[in-house]
Amino acid sequence: MRYWRKPLDSDRVRAARGEVRIIVERCKGCGFCIEYCPRDVLVESASFNRKGYHPPEVVKRGECVNCSLCEMICPDFAIFSVALTDGAPEPAPAPPLAPSALVSVGGWEETGPPSDGDVS
Numbered sequence: 694m695r696y697w698r699k700p701l702d703s704d705r706v707r708a709a710r711g712e713v714r715i716i717v718e719r720c721k722g723c724g725f726c727i728e729y730c731p732r733d734v735l736v737e738s739a740s741f742n743r744k745g746y747h748p749p750e751v752v753k754r755g756e757c758v759n760c761s762l763c764e765m766i767c768p769d770f771a772i773f774s775v776a777l778t779d780g781a782p783e784p785a786p787a788p789p790l791a792p793s794a795l796v797s798v799g800g801w802e803e804t805g806p807p808s809d810g811d812v813s
């Protein structure tokens with residue numbers, strides 16, 4: 694699925710980056726990680742593991758966003774991702790909400806809940 698919208702804060706937010714680790718000998722070649730990776734990072738390799746299956750291999754190394762979907766979906770715990778950090782500063786936090794955007798809930802003021810005399 695491809696999104697057509699560009700997030701309003703895309704100039705301030707950097708996508709996470711990750712690196713995939715594959716435990717080749719655990720893999721049973723089901724292909725779930727390949728099929729469901731949102732960034733098409735993986736393909737079936739031409740090589741065999743000792744069980745005779747084709748494990749995945751990474752073909753788009755820089756595309757992994759460390760979403761861990763491959764890790765969650767693998768029935769044999771044969772793949773996982775680790776976060777990559779490049780030493781760049783963290784993205785700036787979102788600006789605080791303007792006072793006009795704050796909503797009073799239930800009529801409570803900063804002085805606390807209503808007293809017994811206020812309950813109707």
Ligand code: SF4
Binds near residue numbers: 760
């Ligand atoms: S962590 Fe996410 S983006 Fe990276 S290989 Fe796994 S499913 Fe794909």
Ligand code: SF4
Binds near residue numbers: 721725727749
């Ligand atoms: S989901 Fe796991 S067992 Fe299936 S192909 Fe990927 S690494 Fe191998």
